[in-house]
Amino acid sequence: MRIGFVAGESSGDLLGAGLILELKRRYPDAVFEGVAGPAMLAAGCEQWHRAETLAVFGLVETLAHIPRLLRLRRELCRRWQHSPPDVFVGIDSPDFNLGLEKKLRAAGIKTIHYVSPSIWAWRYGRIKTIRAAADKVLCILPFEKSLYDEQGIDAVFVGHPKADSTPEFADAASARQALGVTARTVVAVLPGSRAGEISRLGEPLVAAAALIAKTCSSIQFITPVATPALRPAIERQIAAAGLTDMFLLLDGDSERAMLAADVVLLASGTAALESALLGKPTVAVYGVAQLTYWILTRLRLVRLSHYTLPNLLMEMPLVPEFIQGDIRPQAVANAVIELLDDPDRRRIIGDRFAKLRAELAQNTDQRAADAVVALLHR
Numbered sequence: 001m002r003i004g005f006v007a008g009e010s011s012g013d014l015l016g017a018g019l020i021l022e023l024k025r026r027y028p029d030a031v032f033e034g035v036a037g038p039a040m041l042a043a044g045c046e047q048w049h050r051a052e053t054l055a056v057f058g059l060v061e062t063l064a065h066i067p068r069l070l071r072l073r074r075e076l077c078r079r080w081q082h083s084p085p086d087v088f089v090g091i092d093s094p095d096f097n098l099g100l101e102k103k104l105r106a107a108g109i110k111t112i113h114y115v116s117p118s119i120w121a122w123r124y125g126r127i128k129t130i131r132a133a134a135d136k137v138l139c140i141l142p143f144e145k146s147l148y149d150e151q152g153i154d155a156v157f158v159g160h161p162k163a164d165s166t167p168e169f170a171d172a173a174s175a176r177q178a179l180g181v182t183a184r185t186v187v188a189v190l191p192g193s194r195a196g197e198i199s200r201l202g203e204p205l206v207a208a209a210a211l212i213a214k215t216c217s218s219i220q221f222i223t224p225v226a227t228p229a230l231r232p233a234i235e236r237q238i239a240a241a242g243l244t245d246m247f248l249l250l251d252g253d254s255e256r257a258m259l260a261a262d263v264v265l266l267a268s269g270t271a272a273l274e275s276a277l278l279g280k281p282t283v284a285v286y287g288v289a290q291l292t293y294w295i296l297t298r299l300r301l302v303r304l305s306h307y308t309l310p311n312l313l314m315e316m317p318l319v320p321e322f323i324q325g326d327i328r329p330q331a332v333a334n335a336v337i338e339l340l341d342d343p344d345r346r347r348i349i350g351d352r353f354a355k356l357r358a359e360l361a362q363n364t365d366q367r368a369a370d371a372v373v374a375l376l377h378r
Contacts, residue, residue, distance in 0.1 A: 001027050001376070004085040004109075005034035005045060006076065006100065008054030008093030011270060013037025015114060015161060016091050018365035020045055023372065033085070034076070048076075054093045073100050081107045087376055089114055090134075094126070101133035110375050114138040114368065116155070120147060120312075127151055136375050138368050141313065142359060156371045159362025162270070166255075166277040166357060170350075175259035179248065183220035185340060187212060188261035188280075189247075190254060190271050191234065193226035201267050201285055202237045207329035208265065210241050212336050221247045222261065224254040262346070263339045265332070268308045272319060276310035277357045279350035281339045284308045285322045285332060313356060318349050 003023070007016040017039035020032050024044060032044060037051035053072065077100060080088065087110040090097030094117035101111040113134040119127050120143070130137060130153065137155040139145050148155035176186065189209055191202040209221050221243070225231045231249065238247045250257055254271060255278070258264050264275040268286035275282045286307045311317035320335040322328070339346055 001030040002085040003030065003032050003372070004080050004088040004104075005032060005036060005040065005091065006054075006089075006093065006097055007034075007036055007040060007051045007091040008096065009051060010037060010039075012091040012093065012115070013039045013051045015364075015368075016040040016045065016089070017043040018161060019089070019114070019368050019372070022365040022369035026369065026373070035072075048079075054096055069096055076100060077103050080104055080109065084109050086110070087112060087372060089372065091115060094130075098126070098129050098133045102129065105133060105135065110135050110378075112136045112138060112372060112375060115140055116144045116148075120144065127153070135378075136371060138371055140360075140364065141309075143313075156367065157362070158367035158371065159364040160273070160360040161364040162274055163277055163357050163360035164362070164364050166274070166361075167259075168357075170259055170279045172260055172262075175256050178256065179222065179250075179260055181220050181222070181248065181260055184218040185216045186220050186222060186261045187336060187340075188254075188257045188264045188266070188275075189221050189223045190257070190264065190266035191223070192267035192269070193230075193271075195230060195233070197267050198230055198233050198237075201327070202234060203240075204327050204329050204332065205265060205267075205285065206237045206241045206243065208332040208336065209246070210243055211329055211333035212340075213243065213246055215337055216340070219246065222250065222257040223247055224250045224252055224257040226252065226254075263336050265336055268321065270309075272308040272310055276319070276353045277360070279353045279357075281346045281349045282308075282310070282319045283322075283332060283335045283339070284319050285327045286324070310353070310356065313360075314352065316352075318352060 005016050007013050020040060020043040023030055033046040035049045035051055036045040036047045041047045088104050089112045090101050092115040101113060105111045111134050116137055116139045117126055137148055139155055139157045140160045142157055145155045145157045189205055191198050191205050213219055225234060238244055258275050258278050258280050261280060264280045264282045266272060266284055268284040272282060272284050307321055308319045310319050322332055
């Protein structure tokens with residue numbers, strides 16, 4: 001059995017690795033090949049290209065990469081059409097993978113799209129492309145399956161992998177001890193994992209931290225740095241605010257940083273869901289390049305009532321959100337301070353997030369492998 005993969009970015013790489021290991025357990029002689037990251041490579045995937053080649057972000061920012069990405073897609077298409085795999089799995093990266101899946105499926109190759117595009121948020125019309133591209137869609141959010149059911153598209157809710165790997169009990173004391181943190185109050189500050197996010201969001205978040213610090217006699221801020229290349233910019237922003245002694249910078253380890261925290265302040269994205277799954281009260285900011293935001297709003301491409309996943313997944317929004325021009329340090333700081341000053345509120349939020357975690361923890365790797373096997377034997 002041969003399975004082709006294209007995974008974009010680290011999150012797709014981890015999903016692919018988990019799926020490969022589960023399939024290898026069932027089919028020890030199976031061959032896996034394609035665009036893969038280090039986790040998939042370690043799991044046994046033959047790496048034709050690195051997953052980072054697809055790691056581009058934003059509307060305007062992506063334009064410069066289009067010619068290169070189109071060449072890569074044509075190469076992969078030719079290669080798999082010449083030597084067809086038993087099934088192709090495109091993981092996330094819908095703007096790249098759906099076009100590839102459509103051509104492979106037209107050539108008679110079974111295709112799976114793993115992680116539904118955010119059609120519930122914007123560009124719902126893509127569901128027509130998905131229908132043409134994928135024999136099966138694997139959804140990681142529970143409300144997504146019904147969207148596909150309405151359109152007669154085969155879709156399976158497989159659960160969210162972060163929920164499977166998140167500890168059931170958030171042991172803040174042990175996390176603080178491991179980090180050597182003794183302050184009475186701890187706030188984790190996550191400004192993002194890309195240079196553009198650090199540039200746009202780092203300064204207002206650090207400015208908010210300075211205001212929060214004025215209200216606390218014993219406070220420690222912890223920032224996990226996603227990649228070494230981002231550390232100099234983050235250090236400059238913290239130093240400019242005179243907060244170097246109050247910030248502990250970690251090399252990655254975002255889970256431990258959030259575990260240690262009373263409240264998490266972050267750039268909206270996957271980290272917001274991770275924080276919720278750890279039961280942590282969270283404040284989120286969301287900002288993109290001005291031109292990107294203008295296009296999204298002027299063309300009414302976005303149809304969201306909230307921007308953070310926890311708020312979208314729960315009946316009552318529990319994460320204060322600050323969007324684009326509303327990202328003002330004092331307002332952000334006030335939202336964090338209100339949570340720090342209200343332990344009962346923090347406990348209620350933690351209990352509700354625990355229910356969310358139980359809903360999303362479905363043994364994703366196993367359910368995804370079941371779906372692949374079912375398609376193989378259809």
